[in-house]
Amino acid sequence: MTMTYLIKAENLSYKINEKKLFQNISFEVNSNSAIHITGSNGSGKTTLLRIILGISKPTRGTVETNLTSGMCYLGHKNALKQYLTVEDNLILQSIQHNKALDTLLKDIDLYDKLDVVVSNLSFGQQKKIALLKVFLNESELLVLDEPCVGLDGKAQNFLTSFLQEELAKNKSIIFSSHINLNLDAKSINLDN
């Protein structure tokens, strides 16, 4: 009897201009597990995540997915429209205005910023808005590329405990981060 995986990456290699970025990376993501991708700047963390998402193609190797409810991705770029208010941005991300959202907004101290244009928010506040999508997601796999860049201590703790809860709910997480997130995760290092 084989265990079912959500994502199975086998022997992934990636070359840019004939230069190897990483080689022979294999792993499996099962439900209720977290993978922490580490590595120095430019070691290929973002690239690997994009391969998993199916945006980029690996030079060699395969990624098999076995998902029923899709993935939720947050990358370096936060996909917010700077010229729209927070509220409009939430609409764009199909986030309904409901109780859950309200309590979340209060938790991350953004309840009074709903009608502020995103470009007027601080760096960390923008990141928090982008994370709302993650906090309210309904997919079984979260793919997070350095999710706590620019967050203050309180928000980082909030994120960690959220991720812990998600794991407890049988969800899976792949994330990259230079900061340790206090999460029980298998780590994959891309430096060679």
Added chain:
Amino acid sequence: MTMTYLIKAENLSYKINEKKLFQNISFEVNSNSAIHITGSNGSGKTTLLRIILGISKPTRGTVETNLTSGMCYLGHKNALKQYLTVEDNLILQSIQHNKALDTLLKDIDLYDKLDVVVSNLSFGQQKKIALLKVFLNESELLVLDEPCVGLDGKAQNFLTSFLQEELAKNKSIIFSSHINLNLDAKSINLDN
């Protein structure tokens, strides 16, 4: 005999749309001292730094400066032209190609990226390029807004030791950061 200060901020207050962001912040920056501005997201760190730089005007209070060789500023936005190569970007920032630069580039693992277009660099690599200007600066005051966002551990250590050296060279530093930088700095908290 009064001690000479580089920057003297008195009773700075800042309001946005009639809402107070911070109030009555006073401090002095003397040579050979560091100030660490802390506070949660949106507490006004960036705003305060911009007031010190003279870009924004405080609602109340004054900033007196006493600088002879200007300041060096790195903010959330890194002032790089995404469509130019690293080399061209250095030229734009008036950074000469010399030995010091070469060793620096090697230290931060970017020596082979000189002719790569900035948009092809990873998030952390871009930040490093932006930091080059700081590493090679000749001004007496460094103003850094979350300088280690996105940097890997090695680069963070490099930055810290660089800043320590600068302090030893009688320079002064004002920086904001959510991450502790292991720097002997007076800290100012903007949360109230």
Added chain:
Amino acid sequence: MNILYFELLKLRKKSRGWLGPILVFILIMTAFPLTVEFLNEDLEQAFFSILWIAVLLVMMLATEDIFLEDYNDGSLEQLVIHTESLSFVIGVKILIYWALIGIPVSLIGSIYCLGITSSFEMALLIFPVLLISSYIFLNLFCFGNSLTLTKGSVLGTLITMPLLLPLLVVLGKVVIAINLGLNYFDFLILLLGVLSIIIVIIPLIISFVIRAHLE
């Protein structure tokens, strides 16, 4: 059909995206009689020349960063991850741009036509031509812009230009056809035919190009 609502929401706030081009159109059409002291017949002659060029330019302006913005802020990545049919989304996006810019421009163009030629029939006949040609222009420019998404280059313009010139020639012929009471409907059907091919193929090509860009 969320995409429809989303695009509308974005455009509403980003008046630069749609009101801008329309305004530029109005300004061109208003300004041109100022530039030379025309006699009235001359005005009429030059009018159509200006009209087609204005429509072309406006569609160019309108599509300038139709994909670039989404690319830069990371929305395009999200779109590729979360939508099954990228080309459908792109088709809808172009449609919305046409509805918000192409249709008003066609209307305004017809009104100017009425004002200058004082011929109600002319204005009525020119309207569908404007509608179709603006849609074709939009599609072609979108294609060009998708090709040069990240390059910030003129490649898009260079590539689309040769595609546009034949269309301009046809448009010139249409005016003559109307003036002489000749085969206007033949031209209309020709344009419709071109449009119906373009409408299907261009979004497909664009979605392919965009995926390649993100890779």
Added chain:
Amino acid sequence: MNILYFELLKLRKKSRGWLGPILVFILIMTAFPLTVEFLNEDLEQAFFSILWIAVLLVMMLATEDIFLEDYNDGSLEQLVIHTESLSFVIGVKILIYWALIGIPVSLIGSIYCLGITSSFEMALLIFPVLLISSYIFLNLFCFGNSLTLTKGSVLGTLITMPLLLPLLVVLGKVVIAINLGLNYFDFLILLLGVLSIIIVIIPLIISFVIRAHLE
């Protein structure tokens, strides 16, 4: 004079910034005879109308994000911190845009003028007018775009156009003056006068506006 070199470096790589507008200019000037079958005199009549509008549009395109890019990536902040004379830098920047876009467009415009009017004198006389007017247009568009820095170029266009229309009228007059062999030089001096005022004042105003924006 570092700023001169820097701007050139940026523009060199960003061909969309300068080659683009020039190409659009060529496109317009090439396309317009295609759009209507003109008799020769009519062509000449319409030519100048198109010429001025094309120059105006091209300058609009060229300046669309002359400050926006620097604002978005944070370079503008750095500039404000590190330069004593922001207005000088802005003046130089506009000058470079003029050198890279205004001058070629003026040249090309004169060549087209020669081609269409077959009058060498006309082309020669129109050249300085083109040079001056493109510079004025550039300045005014830069002003409009600086005011609406973050708000998009529609508003910029809306604001700038009224400032430009009087100039268009004058340009129309110049053509008539040349045609009739009348006070061409009076007009040239008028334009030069306007330019010399604008060249000094606009960069000052823009630098004030930009500082206010960053505040």
Added chain:
Amino acid sequence: MIKKFIHQFASPKTYLKQVDRAYSYIFFTSLSIYLIAIFWGLFLTPEDFVQGHSYRIIYLHVPASFISQSLYLGMAFASAIFLIWKVKLSAYLVRSIAPIGAMTTFIALVSGSIWGIPTWGTWWAWDARIISTLILFIMYLGLISLHDSFTNNEKADKFLAILVLVGSVNIPIIKMSVEWWSTLHQSASITITQKPAIDPSMLYPLFASAIGFTGLVVCLVILSSKFHILDRERNKSWVKDYV
């Protein structure tokens, strides 16, 4: 000195007080003047030799055209004061005049167009005066949209004032358009230097209607500025007392 004086005198609070006192006087006198002028013009003056009765729209058209330009000059004046002495009140005034200016310009355009139908046989012509009036209208719209596009009112005030001043170069051009270009449109029939080219029986009511109309527009400006000031200063304590 001047600065201090202006700041004391031109506080929004004193302005509102003064204006509240004067408002009803201005309103009723100008209303009656305008009504009388119109009555006079419509019923007591003879039919025009060429234009018949249609010329009587002049009592709306000319005042509106005249005011639309004057309001702009007023804005330019206030903008200068704002930029030089940082008088907030002038910034408020500039913003409040803009929509009124747009309105009167619109009236001028529409009344002119209506007038054009019987006299020129067309409601629109590409004529310098008409286009320049249209430009003025666009300018007003631009001013309003510029101010409204900013959430930060202080910035918006500054930018608005700058734009008004830069745009004021257009006013003489609009004014002189009829003299400089051969057009369909009438050139000024009343000038200071020359004898009026208009029959006195039309002239006096025209004058009166201009004065009355001006007064009414001033009332509108007062109302608009009152709204604007109360909105902008709504957090100040004096406003709470005032309301």
